[in-house]
Amino acid sequence: MKKHIIILLLFTTTVNAQLQIPSLSPGSKIEQIIGLTEVVLEYSRPSVKGRVVFGDNGLLPNDLPWRTGANKATKISFSKPIIVGEERLEKGNYTILTVPKDKKWEIRWYKYTSTNWNTYKEKTPSFTIEVPSIKSSKLVETLVIQFENITMxxxxxxxxxxxxxxxxxxxxxxxxxxxxxxxxKLKGPSDFDYFNAALYLHEAKIDLEKALQYIQKVTESDKALFFQVTREALILKDLNRYREAKKVANRGLELSIKAKNNDFIKLNKKMIEEL
Known part of the structure; x- marks a missing residue:
């Protein structure tokens, strides 16, 4: 009898160990840097599978909260404070419930405390924002949550x-x-530090005069590189100092040709033509 029980247990354990099947809504993890802030998104991805998803006759009727995914609650983590719409969120872990509607969706943000999304439904969200619902004629079969239009x-x-x-x-x-x-950093900076400082100030459009001061500390050297000189020309152009910008762009073009960098050759040629 004991022998039969042992054999049965071994058989059951073996079957359980082998019985693995793909998830119907597989999990996904995305990491994205915005500025200096790391954002990590974890969610599960259901598919349409011939069903009507949104609308009163759909899988997700209007005005009812949805976990914004499948299986467990979607998790969004921020390494630093972040602004969502007009609301400031402190760094930490959050989940969202969405309330789909025809013309807009409610996005309800909660502090992440559980993988069970139902535990959030009766709670008061940290805040709620509304965003337009955009309709498309193109079918997206599997749910996608991703980051787009990423700037500095x-x-x-x-x-x-x-x-x-x-x-x-x-x-x-x-x-x-x-x-x-x-x-x-600039109390004892290197050329690399000055260049990065100028790059940030220029791209962020914060202080172009200071950006020019920093980049010219790099480009005054005969050892300045093609991309550094080209950045000086771009800053001068944005300061409407076109004659100086054209002169510097010609230097940037010469250095780009020597470096055999086609992208910067095209960029400098285009700038020279525009100027």
Missing amino acids: NSANLVIEWEYRKVKIPLKVDESKEILKSIDR
Whole structure:
């Protein structure tokens, strides 16, 4: 009898160990840097499979909360404070419930405390924003949550499934932190530090005069590189100092040709023609 029980247990354990099947809504993890902030998104991805998803006759009727995914609650983590719409979120872990509607969606943000999305339904969200519901004629078979239109200080968190798409604006406010870091670093900076400082100030359109001061500390050297000189020309152009910009762009073109960098050759040629 004992022998039979042992054999049965061994058989059951073996079957359980081998019985693995793919998830109907596989999990996904995305990491994205916005400015200096790391954003990590974890969610599960259901598919349409011939069903009507949104609308009163769909899988997700209007005005009812949805976990924004499948299986467990969707998790979004921020390494630094972030601005969602006009609301500031402190760093930490969050989940969202969405309430789909024909013309707009409610996005309800909660502090992440459980994988069970039902535990959030009766709670008061940290805040709620509304975003337009965009209809498309192109079918998105499997739910996609991703980041689009990424800049140095912003991005859109995009949810797209079936024939619907919504965009949640995210923004970081790190300019003071970065400017302090620049000031500290430039007490004893290298050419690399000056270039990065100029690059940030130029791209962020914060202080073009200071950006020019920093880049010219690099380009005054005969050892300046093609991309550094080209950046000086771009800054001068944005300062409307066109004659100087054209002269510097010609130098940038010569250095780009020597470096055999086709992208910067084209960029400098285009700038010279425009100027």
